[in-house]
Amino acid sequence: MIRALLVRGLLLGLLAGVVAGGFAFAVGERYVDRAVALEKAPAAHEDGGGHDHGDGAVVSRPVQKAGLFLATGLYGLAIGGVFALVFAGLRGRVGPRTDGGLALAAAGTAFVAIVLVPFLKYPANPPAVGDPETINGRTVLYVIMVLVGLASVAVAVGTARRVTGGPWGRWLSGGGAFLVPVVAAWLLLPGVDEVPAGFPASLLWEFRLSSLGTQLVFWAAFGVLFGYACDRAARRLPVAVPSAR
Incomplete structure (x- = not known):
């Protein structure tokens, strides 16, 4: 079963990627x-800090664009394999009872x-933002x-699994337990602000x-595909019929 889930995760992760x-x-x-284009502009090189991603780069932009699908496909392949193994461990222990829901x-x-x-x-930064x-x-x-x-x-x-106050109590306790370490990390870890002066805020926002x-498209596509494949496989399993005595 784990082998089937792993193969399924790898293939569907590749497709979602x-x-x-x-x-x-x-x-x-x-x-x-x-x-x-902003990075290649003369102003970006006045202090010698520019980084060429265009025609003079080690990997040109056309090649980078073509390699985009290879990168996302390999990312999906890796994530799909890990997800399948984690899914096998969670199955029947936590979460929804159906494979698709889980x-x-x-x-x-x-x-x-x-x-x-x-x-x-x-958040992610585009080229020309960030100090190498x-x-x-x-x-x-x-x-x-x-x-x-x-x-x-x-x-x-x-x-949430230790709370016995109904679904609302479990959701509230689980949500609070999730937010406490996340908020603490947001407050304690240092911020990173390396956006150069004059960089268009709209471009930064749109890139991010x-x-x-x-990422949202990947996880949504993978979750739907993997869930559908698991439910379909479960429906094809033979159902044991009790013998008449």
């Missing part, structure tokens, strides 16, 4: 192009924990927020929305 890549290509690439709930929870929580603290010398530090902070999101979900689920939208 391609779908998300299509969204990123249709919606997000225009904002990357505009940011690259898949949707798990995908939505994963989106909140590993995408939305770190995004709200450290701080990239390691920013990466560590982002990973910390991902871990905080995952730990908060685990704490919330554990808390498209980046978040790409």
Whole structure:
């Protein structure tokens, strides 16, 4: 069973990654192009801090655009495999009783924990935003927020399962248990603000929305596809009929 779930997760993760890549290509690439154009402008190189992502880059923009689908596909492949293994561990233990419901709930929870929580603290930045010398530090902070999101979900689920006050009591206690470590991390971890003066606020906002939208499309597509495939597989399993005596 685990092998079937793993294969299903890998294939559907790959498919969802391609779908998300299509969204990123249709919606997000225009904002990357505009940011690259600003980065290549003379003003961006006055202090020697510009970084060429255009024709003179090691990987040109046309190749980057073509590789977008490869990147999102590989991302989906990896996420799909990990998700399938986690799903196998959760199945029958927590969450909705149906496989489809559990898949949707798990995908939505994963989106909140590993995408939305770190995004709200450290949102994505387009080219020309961010100091290359701080990239390691920013990466560590982002990973910390991902871990905080995952730990908060685990704490919330554990808390909700111990409450015996009905669904409303479980939801409120679980939500509170989730927010406490998340808010604490937001307040305690340092902020990162490396947007250069004069960078268009509208472009920054649109790029970040498209980046978040790409993740939302991936997780929504993957959750629906994986849940549908699991429900369909469950319906095809033979049902044991008690013998007459």
